[in-house]
Amino acid sequence: GAVVSQHPSRVICKSGTSVKIECRSLDFQATTMFWYRQFPKQSLMLMATSNEGSKATYEQGVEKDKFLINHASLTLSTLTVTSAHPEDSSFYICSARGWLAGATDTQYFGPGTRLTVL
């Protein structure tokens, strides 16, 4: 099946620092990637849609200057949490949209990145 990786899997940082999370589609090209955030015991909340070579589209209420998204290639998207604060602590998950042989277009999710801001 399709594999989407994220790095790092876990990060702890001090308040005020910036953290970059990478999302890679390993066996298919993804023109569109998505970034989600999930708080404990809650569902996934879509933060932004990232298209290769263009600016990301952010969901309402998500600060684009705080959550910088770059989708420089068909296999890599990055999310940078700038000037992180404790309330940004969450589980960040990316997904990549693609096709597998015999299947329709769907989204495949990465394993997630646990961010803890002290």
Next chain:
Amino acid sequence: LAKTTQPVSMDSYEGQEVNITCSHNNIATNDYITWYQQFPSQGPRFIIQGYKTKVTNEVASLFIPADRKSSTLSLPRVSLSDTAVYYCLVGDEVGGNEKLTFGTGTRLTIIP
């Protein structure tokens, strides 16, 4: 955006067949129905996707009635490792990008 409604939680015994039903009354003509499974601290895992009637793969079946306003995920002979949250999603075309909106999901607990 198409919205989905699922039971918040379900319990079942090992070895039983589990059916989780999802309502999506506002599904659009071009929308597909996709189910994901999520374990704690992991990303959702694709289970199955369908458009109409019945779809079956090695882990589950998906039943979709003719009006497509609901769907049922069927897990045959569940085991303890099937304890997870199951999400039903309906694809929604927005500006040419298909984004999925997650509902609350169904927390399935398998009892020994």
